[in-house]
Amino acid sequence: MKKSLIALSSVLVFSVAVGAAPLNDYIAPTAVYAAQYQINNSMETITAEGYGPMPSGMPAGAAKVLARRAAVVDAQRNLLESVKGVAIDSETTVENFMLKDDIIHSKVNGIITGARVISEEAQDGVYKVTMAVPVYGVGSIADVAITAVVGDKAPVPVPAPSVDYVPGTGVSISGNYSGLVINVRDKGLVRTFCPAIYDTNGRAIYGVYNVDKKYAIDYGVVGYAKGPEGWGKVSAGTSRAGIKPLVIEAVGVRERTVNKCDVVISVEDADRILAENQRSHFLDKYAVMFEI
Incomplete structure (x- = not known):
């Protein structure tokens, strides 16, 4: 039977529950962004379909109940396979963590068991259900993944620029940027819960360890803007990076x-970026977008 797995559907660009408030020390770049980002985050899910054949030779109602039960089990199995392949960071996936840690295995299975049915129908002797689990927020895949990586560690400050750094010709440190946008288009970047920014010397600039754990679980370490629609939101100033982001071209991916x-x-x-952050503080507000 036909089965469809839709992993990390990009409603916004990597995502919180409606009504969840940002941390007290976080200032959203614009009011429009704050509302839009929360709504979009609440919609970001991992979904999967499941199918169950209706048994013959029994009353229609009983056959429908059994077929639906089989479809739910099928969808949950497909969800689990989809979730297993999600990247936690550059080194591992959800499945790797599940194999190493029984607690993580139990938590992921709990999320799958509690998956929400978002649509269902019976047609041509087959019952079909579509189920979804949240990507972000309490009880989400992000909750399990980021907790597994960060534990209870407090965020660490981003580094300072090199002591001998002098802005190049035509570059000034203005202190007026609302966020950071890095163009990584056509470079094969994979979305993840724990992305990082490095320079070509291997110096870590920004990543999950610089972000408050609750914020990372609810909103993500960075936002991802994919395709013309996502890029358009960045240009319009309604993305996480705000109305006046510093735009940087990526050299590549790790x-x-x-x-x-x-x-x-x-x-x-x-x-x-680090020098500008000392004035603009956009990394301290986690106002970072990757255009992919």
């Missing part, structure tokens, strides 16, 4: 990893 989830930028651009 190599020699299982998942190409990390962004690589030049040393000069890294220092510029």
